[in-house]
Amino acid sequence: MQLMLYKIKHQRICNIYISHLHGDHYFGLAGLLSTMHLQGRQAPLHLFGPPGLSEILSLQFKYSGTNLNFKLVFHELDTSGYKKIFEDKGITVHTIPMTHRVPCCGFLFREKQKPRPLIKNKLPAFLRPPQLVRLKWGEDILDENGTLLVRNADVTLEPKRSRSYAYCADSRYKPELLPYLQHVDLLYHEATFTDDLRERAAYTFHSTARQAAELAASAAVRHLLIGHFSVRYKDLSPLLHEAQEVFERTDLATEGSIFSVRED
Amino acid sequence: MQLMLYKIKHQRICNIYISHLHGDHYFGLAGLLSTMHLQGRQAPLHLFGPPGLSEILSLQFKYSGTNLNFKLVFHELDTSGYKKIFEDKGITVHTIPMTHRVPCCGFLFREKQKPRPLIKNKLPAFLRPPQLVRLKWGEDILDENGTLLVRNADVTLEPKRSRSYAYCADSRYKPELLPYLQHVDLLYHEATFTDDLRERAAYTFHSTARQAAELAASAAVRHLLIGHFSVRYKDLSPLLHEAQEVFERTDLATEGSIFSVRED
Numbered sequence: 001m002q003l004m005l006y007k008i009k010h011q012r013i014c015n016i017y018i019s020h021l022h023g024d025h026y027f028g029l030a031g032l033l034s035t036m037h038l039q040g041r042q043a044p045l046h047l048f049g050p051p052g053l054s055e056i057l058s059l060q061f062k063y064s065g066t067n068l069n070f071k072l073v074f075h076e077l078d079t080s081g082y083k084k085i086f087e088d089k090g091i092t093v094h095t096i097p098m099t100h101r102v103p104c105c106g107f108l109f110r111e112k113q114k115p116r117p118l119i120k121n122k123l124p125a126f127l128r129p130p131q132l133v134r135l136k137w138g139e140d141i142l143d144e145n146g147t148l149l150v151r152n153a154d155v156t157l158e159p160k161r162s163r164s165y166a167y168c169a170d171s172r173y174k175p176e177l178l179p180y181l182q183h184v185d186l187l188y189h190e191a192t193f194t195d196d197l198r199e200r201a202a203y204t205f206h207s208t209a210r211q212a213a214e215l216a217a218s219a220a221v222r223h224l225l226i227g228h229f230s231v232r233y234k235d236l237s238p239l240l241h242e243a244q245e246v247f248e249r250t251d252l253a254t255e256g257s258i259f260s261v262r263e264d
Numbered sequence: 265m266q267l268m269l270y271k272i273k274h275q276r277i278c279n280i281y282i283s284h285l286h287g288d289h290y291f292g293l294a295g296l297l298s299t300m301h302l303q304g305r306q307a308p309l310h311l312f313g314p315p316g317l318s319e320i321l322s323l324q325f326k327y328s329g330t331n332l333n334f335k336l337v338f339h340e341l342d343t344s345g346y347k348k349i350f351e352d353k354g355i356t357v358h359t360i361p362m363t364h365r366v367p368c369c370g371f372l373f374r375e376k377q378k379p380r381p382l383i384k385n386k387l388p389a390f391l392r393p394p395q396l397v398r399l400k401w402g403e404d405i406l407d408e409n410g411t412l413l414v415r416n417a418d419v420t421l422e423p424k425r426s427r428s429y430a431y432c433a434d435s436r437y438k439p440e441l442l443p444y445l446q447h448v449d450l451l452y453h454e455a456t457f458t459d460d461l462r463e464r465a466a467y468t469f470h471s472t473a474r475q476a477a478e479l480a481a482s483a484a485v486r487h488l489l490i491g492h493f494s495v496r497y498k499d500l501s502p503l504l505h506e507a508q509e510v511f512e513r514t515d516l517a518t519e520g521s522i523f524s525v526r527e528d
Contacts, residue, residue, distance in 0.1 A: 001265075021327040023298045027291075034287045052327035059323060063285040063316035065366045102329045 003032070006256055010036055011043070015086065017093070018049035019169050020079070020104035026053065030060050037068050044071040048086070048093075050079050050103045079105035082180055096180045098171035100205045106168040108180055116156035123155050163261045166221075169228055172202055173211035181219035185262040188253060189215060191226035194238050209239040213246035222262065227253030267296070270520055274300055275307070279350065281357070282313035283433055284343070284368035290317065294324050301332050308335040312350070312357075314343050314367045343369035346444055360444045362435035364469045370432040372444055380420035387419050427525045430485075433492055436466055437475035445483035449526040452517060453479060455490035458502050473503040477510035486526065491517030 003010055010032065018026050026049070036045070047053070054074040061068065075085060077095055080103075086093035089112075096106035115136035123132075127150065131141050141150040164184040168177065171190065181187055192206035201208050209226055216224035224247050229236055236252050243250040251259065267274055274296065282290050290313070300309065311317070318338040325332065339349060341359055344367075350357035353376075360370035379400035387396075391414065395405050405414040428448040432441065435454065445451055456470035465472050473490055480488035488511050493500055500516050507514040515523065 021324075023295055023324070023328060027295045027298075031287055031291045034291075050327075052323075056320070056323050056327065059316070059320050060285075060287070063314075063320065063366065064287060102327065 001028075002255070010039075011041065013045070014043065015046045015048065015093075017107050017167075018047070018053055019098065019106060019167070020050055020100055020102050021052055021056075022102065022170070025169070030057060033057070033068070033072065034064075034066065036070065037066065041070045044073055046073045046075060046086075048075045048077055048107075050077050050105070077105060079103040082108075094180070096166065096168060096177060098168065099174050100170045100172070104170060106166060106171070106177075108164065108166045108184070110164040111162035113162055114159040116152070116159045119155050119157060124150060161262070165261045168215075170206060172205045173207045173215075175215065175218070177215060178219050181215065181221060183220055183222075185222045186225065186259065187216050187219070187221040187223070188225045188227060190228035191239055191243065192228055192230050194233075194242055209243040210246055213243035213250060216243075216247040216250070222249065223259070224250040225253040225259060226250060265292075266519070274303075275305065277309070278307065279310045279312065279357075281371050281431075282311070282317055283362065283370060283431070284314055284364060284366050285316055285320075286366065286434070289433075294321060297321070297332065297336065298328075298330065300334065301330065305334045308337055310337045310339060310350075312339040312341055312371075314341055314369070341369060343367040346372075358444070360430065360432065360441060362432065363438050364434045364436070368434060370430060370435070370441075372428065372430045372448070374428040375426035377426055378423040380416070380423045383419050383421060388414060425526070429525045432479075434470060436469045437471045437479075439479065439482070441479060442483050445479065445485060447484055447486075449486045450489065450523065451480050451483070451485040451487070452489045452491060454492035455503055455507065456492055456494050458497075458506055473507040474510055477507035477514060480507075480511040480514070486513065487523070488514040489517040489523060490514060 016029070018029065033045070054076065077085060079095060080097050081095065082097065083095050084092055085095055091112060092110050094108045096108050098104040098106055116138060118132065118135060127135075127141065135141065135150070135152055135156055138152055140148055140152045143149050165186045166181050166184045166188065168187065168189045170192070189212035190207055191209040191212045192204070193201045193208045195208040195210040198208050201211070212226050213224060224243065226239060226243055229239060233239060236254070240250060240252050251257070280293070282293065297309070318340065341349060343359060344361050345359065346361065347359050348356055349359055355376060356374050358372040360372050362368040362370050380402060382396065382399060391399075391405065399405065399414070399416055399420055402416055404412055404416045407413050429450045430445050430448045430452065432451065432453045434456070453476035454471055455473040455476040456468070457465045457472045459472040459474040462472050465475070476490050477488060488507065490503060490507055493503060497503060500518070504514060504516050515521070
């Protein structure tokens, strides 16, 4: 329903990542998959999630007599570590271990290193295509004796910076996450409570807005989004202000808001 | 979400009846139960549905680590027959066998016979409370020799008519339902297609608006609601008009509409 509301075509979705099996994180999934089926999807869909997800969906499809007309590929996750779970030409996806009441992991999406743009009017005419490829990936060009023919820095520019996005939900405050979050462009971190409820946060395996901001500051991320707010907060500004005191570039991940992973 | 939108308090719900395990009929249930749990419900909840429903929900609650703080009582239904599945002081509920692609039943809700109001100024003074109860339920009062002391019709009025509501979804057109539907006050029947798609309706185990109206007319119900329309109908008036040609007192069961089981 939210995809429809925000006019996001679900044909564009090829991978779905589920952090954990609490209802607010996956109860809509069976309906989404059914809608994709009814609307004639044929492209395969990859579903990444903790143990149990495939069992639940398979049971639902069994009792509804549904044979999906597209291939649903389950990727059962070990939520306890930092592991690469997906890779294509452009990006990698790793799990990040969360600490919650049930098995739970976050996801780190990173663009791969991008090729160095070639400065066309500086390229010597004798270069062949394989040498151009090597230049794009940062190599110098040597002759067969090892003598420098073309210095990479003379004929290429700095590549576009590779962007990164870390999604951390749900978790108790966990400074052990810092190594995975260093310098990411955009960090989403749950902030269920304000810091006066720090004990309640720990008890329920959730975090406070201040804790999310402390992680963001320590990891020197560029931009922090906080979300997953307790329903007790009708007004979300205390959560935002608390986080911004520690890490200024914080925004609220409210429904329907759009943020770039990196603006520049 | 729809309960919230229409301001229906879910504390007032004590029984939930699920006809069959297609997603559009029950995918919201796990979320509703979780919300009841989170909002502190303590009253037991009775859940009536086909085999598989308790297995699916139990699996979801297992993986979410949820121990409901209220008692959820499963009543697994045999969807193939007309059987009483619930009774209290005021009503009975029976299954009605549907014919669909998966096990499916409708539900017939009937008020029990209501007591006859006593005409107070005509009641002889010698009547004791147990005799008054017997009068309410239609008996005459005799003395120990069997001689008539008070004729019921002289001191009571006709009772309020007992109301009835039949919910029929989803099903292929099924005239065998007629015996269960005779003279019900309100009949909900699915009408997925218009009658030009009668063959498609049969093939997909659904009904047309005309077929729903034919059942309503044959069973001499008071009022027909049609619903479960195919998304192909942006304008629902062809469905309504087709049904009204056969059975005039037809309305569209559109989201948020409110109908009385019986107006008078």
